[in-house]
Amino acid sequence: MRKLMLVAGLSALSAFGFVYSYLSVAAADDVKAIAIVKNDDGKFVFSDTNAKIKEGQAIKWVAVDSDVPHQLVPDSEGDVLTDTGAFDSTNPPSQKFGAAGTIHYHCAVHPKSMRGTITVAAAEAPAGEAAGAAEPKTEPKVQAEEPAEEAPAPKKRKAKPSYGYGY
Ligand SMILES: [Cu+2]
Known part of the structure; x- marks a missing residue:
């Protein structure tokens, strides 16, 4: 009986921890979360393929429903995105964008379905x-x-x- 309650308590805690960490990322003003999900055809895609952020904001890529590895890389040298290296749902990468501009990027593992654009607007801070x-x-x-x-x-x-x- 005690053991059952302990297991139930732990799973409730870990579930709360997951939801809390995901929500805190989404709620943070300086970090925009982009989820990596499967579309109707079973292909991995970005939840936001044309993300718009402001100078100084960061993006965090969260692989939601799978442990399949991804690796985000810039389309060309002019696209200011740093190679994330391989990651999965356990170690979501994040990157801060300090200069206004447009960045085209894709997943090296899923280059056909996982393509995205990030538009960084100039900061309007006083x-x-x-x-x-x-x-x-x-x-x-x-x-x-x-x-x-x-x-x-x-x-x-x-x-x-x-x-x-x-x-
Ligand atoms: Cu991928």
Whole structure:
């Protein structure tokens, strides 16, 4: 009787732990979870094939229903995604994306069905705007010096007629 209760308690705990860890990933604002599931044809696919995140956010790939290994790699050198190496449902990889852009990637094990795109939008945080506003301030100063050198030229042109009238 005691043993039965202990087993029931442990399985309830582990079930709660799994659900809790999955929900905490989905709820976290800076981490977006993409599930790896089987479609109606039995092929592995990403739950979100065109994920949209913001600069600085991370993506965690969770193989939901299988221990079949996957390995996510970029389509080409220009796609800023790091090879995840082989993983399954027990060790979901996550990756943070620090630069805006579009990334095409696929699973090296299931290249036909597991293809996805990640669109990373520029961050709209106030700190980013302040940093962006500080940079242009220095640029106009440099540009302002150039027109100042050109400005005397029209004055000279105007000065010629007045010189002419004066003479
Ligand atoms: Cu795969």
